[in-house]
Amino acid sequence: MAKRSIIEKFDEMLRDIMNTQTIFSGKTIVFGGDFRQTLLVILKTNKDDIINSSIVMSPLWNHFEKLKLKQNMRALLDPTFSSYLLKIGDGVEETNEKDEILIPCEANIPFIDEATSLNMLTETMFPNITNVNLDFSLFVKRAIRTTRNEFVNDINDVLINKFPGEETTYYSCDENISACIIPDQDELFHSLTPQGLPPHKLTLKLNAPIILLRNINPIEGLCNGTRLLCKGFNANVSYAEISVGIHAGKAVFIPRITLETPHENFSSIPFKRKQFPVRL
Structure with missing residues (x-):
């Protein structure tokens, strides 16, 4: 998802090259994205700056024709979990007294201590990882995602130590x-x-x-x-x-x-x- 400033500069460049005041000099420009999945990433800033940098805050936004996809292809594989994510996005999923969203028990690894719970997570995502006859295609279909690179490094260290081979x-x-x-x-x-x-x-x-x-x-x-x-x-x-x-x-x-x-x-x-x- 590009910043609005980049798109606006692109618009100005096309107008200047074609010597016209028509938006994007009358050319058809296609933008794609999902604001729920691909928000802007701007370092050293706050939420308001990120929102103001979005294309929806640009004066060009009102001139766009918006087309929406109707069928969520990912939802076909796991409709229950997809529905759960949509409820979170719509702000209608049930929360506790601290306004925290409750993760379903079947999707939650209980916290015992950091090492034990991390080991349970890796075993759940990649069962029998120490097996020399491991099905390596499993790694193509699965991944553990986290919030910071340092956490990624820690998890990778755990997994590569368990991984079979020299x-x-x-x-x-x-x-x-x-x-x-x-x-x-x-x-x-x-x-x-x-x-x-x-x-x-x-x-x-x-x-x-x-x-x-x-x-x-x-x-x-x-x-x-x-x-x-x-x-x-x-x-x-x-x-x-x-x-x-x-x-x-x-x-x-x-x-x-x-x-x-x-x-x-x-x-x-x-x-x-x-x-x-x-x-x-």
Whole structure:
């Protein structure tokens, strides 16, 4: 979902190029999205700023023709859970005295302590993960989602330790690109995993599921977010198989590349990291 400022600038550019005052210079522009699923993500801001940056707050919004899809394809697979999510979105789902939504017992892992409950969650989502004859297609169909990258790292550590097979670990080469002199910079950079960068210590196993973090070759299916299965390792090139989409089953090679911290990352010192552009 793009910011309204980007769409408005695009409109201004088309008007200027075509020398007209007609919205989008009279060209047909198609936008797609669901405000319930793909809200704007704006760092270091608040709810009001996010709402004001949305396209619905733009003066262009009233000129759009709105088309709504009628059939929810995901709801066909699990209509009960889909209905539950819609009630939450409509604000009609029952809440407790603290205005908290109650998660159904059948969808809830009880909290005992952090380690025990996390282990129960992983066993529920990926049963028999330690089995050497594990059905690896299970990882294509399931995922554990959480709110922060640090939680993702913790869960990935638990899962890769349980995953069958011999592990292969790759360490990144980090380089300072800021003007300031940083004491013990290597140790500092190794401890950081900014958004969009792979970890300094990347532990993989044969058939472990990974996700690509950069667009390497979109034509061949190697895009940011592509899910793959590890099929082989080398010092500078890893061998994998695409597990989803129209390219599923295709064998690909992923090289080590040099990545930089995102420019909008205000919480990290800028540096370069040479590593495989993947994470578990």
